[in-house]
Amino acid sequence: MDDRALLASVRAVIGDRDLGDDCAVIHLGDRCLVLTTDMLHATTDFPEDMTDWQRGWMAAAVTLSDIASMGAEPLALLMAAGLDDPGRLEAITRGASDCCLRHGGRLVGGDIDRHDELTLVSTALGEVEPELLVLRSGARPGDLVCVTGTPGRAMAGLDEWKGHRLALLEPQPRVREGRTLARAGASAMMDLSDGLALSLYDLTRVNRCGFRLRPSLPRPAGVPEPWATEYALYGGGDFELIFCISADRFPVEGVKATVIGEVTGEEGTVLFDGALVERRGYEHRWEG
């Protein structure tokens, strides 16, 4: 069973409409709030050579990235920290706070607890003008599909290819880009945290579409084949944005992004170089 299968059991309880996007959407009068939470912990999310400042930064970045993918502006961040050693709290807090200072929102509180395994759960609240809200759904055949940055760099960094380590350890949530893309009329958006392939298949679930990727797909610099393509398609941990947009609205001023392909009418199909892309990437696996 993988995360996506497990979520099906949650849908039975809380309903389908709340689980499709990177954030939950809460309408409040004429305002629109977005809310998201992410749990990170030592054994699966934090490379051992990270500093605690970087762990705090990353914990903030992953939820700010979710806020960005809805076209929203971060308002506030909470951090719940399960600590094996209370001496780690200050550097972790400073990392999270610095990520907010750089990308938006403000660390306004949290919770602390004793835990055998360092566990950080950050929650971000954002706001977006209702007419600018961007969901995963909304892609239309003929739209371009684009990414900010280069997919696969975090995974290349994990495997210690030169020049990519910081992409893994200090991901930059694309808040400014998300806002600009929302104003420019992006039709669908999400972040790349589980890898490009899984993100594209996630998009096919909520859009009646498929994708055809171009051979020019950007790949991590300095990494030879076949690793470069492997990382670009299947590597997780990149907090870049993937978005669809009609061709007449691209490029978007102020956003560095690359066209990686087109939205097609072939439902559920993701093609690269004429072949079907595998449905795999970063997922927790559960035994049984």
Place this chain on the structure above:
Amino acid sequence: MDDRALLASVRAVIGDRDLGDDCAVIHLGDRCLVLTTDMLHATTDFPEDMTDWQRGWMAAAVTLSDIASMGAEPLALLMAAGLDDPGRLEAITRGASDCCLRHGGRLVGGDIDRHDELTLVSTALGEVEPELLVLRSGARPGDLVCVTGTPGRAMAGLDEWKGHRLALLEPQPRVREGRTLARAGASAMMDLSDGLALSLYDLTRVNRCGFRLRPSLPRPAGVPEPWATEYALYGGGDFELIFCISADRFPVEGVKATVIGEVTGEEGTVLFDGALVERRGYEHRWEG
């Protein structure tokens, strides 16, 4: 070092004003939002005989209780679940969702992760009319100090005194009472989760006041002395509200509450039966 000492190191990073209350307060135009997160995990927060439904219920109740203590209405709840066994997710989710159905808000999303130790982190978002926001500060000498319910029942339940087990396993966040007390003009409010004594000392930190408790302090029924008083003063895990209110506004229609004492001008002093109440209750202890 205890939690309160540890929080001092966080204040150095994020500033003092965000850490005084049960929730962070976010002003959004003429609206006022409150946001809170709590981490619970198997070894320290969940009695072994709890059902997973109850674990989910409790995880929701603790943050809804924080929302209640600000006089706010819950809007939304997120749950991040670190699971030792994915099969537990459905019952946990149902418990959290049922707590929202009963007391307010809606479970709108979350995150799932593999974890050796079951860890549930819930985050609640609420809204309150700015003029109804109740903080921990605001108590005035001469105010009554009151509680909903009976303090110490959760601890009595933990020690298996008859009739109190459900108070421990299925705490009821006092959302309706919190709203009513805010409208009635409560001057200060918080929840009792760390026990009555620590809550009162927390109130003396942000108010230039002390407290004198009456001998009639309510205690868990059917529990002999000295345990009954011990639980009432020092037992944690009760998600009841403690509030201060001027005598001419009490009782408040629709709220079952008991006057337990008065706010005094003796700063930092909590007296019961003529003696100083100890500064102890439910706190995580950290080694070193």
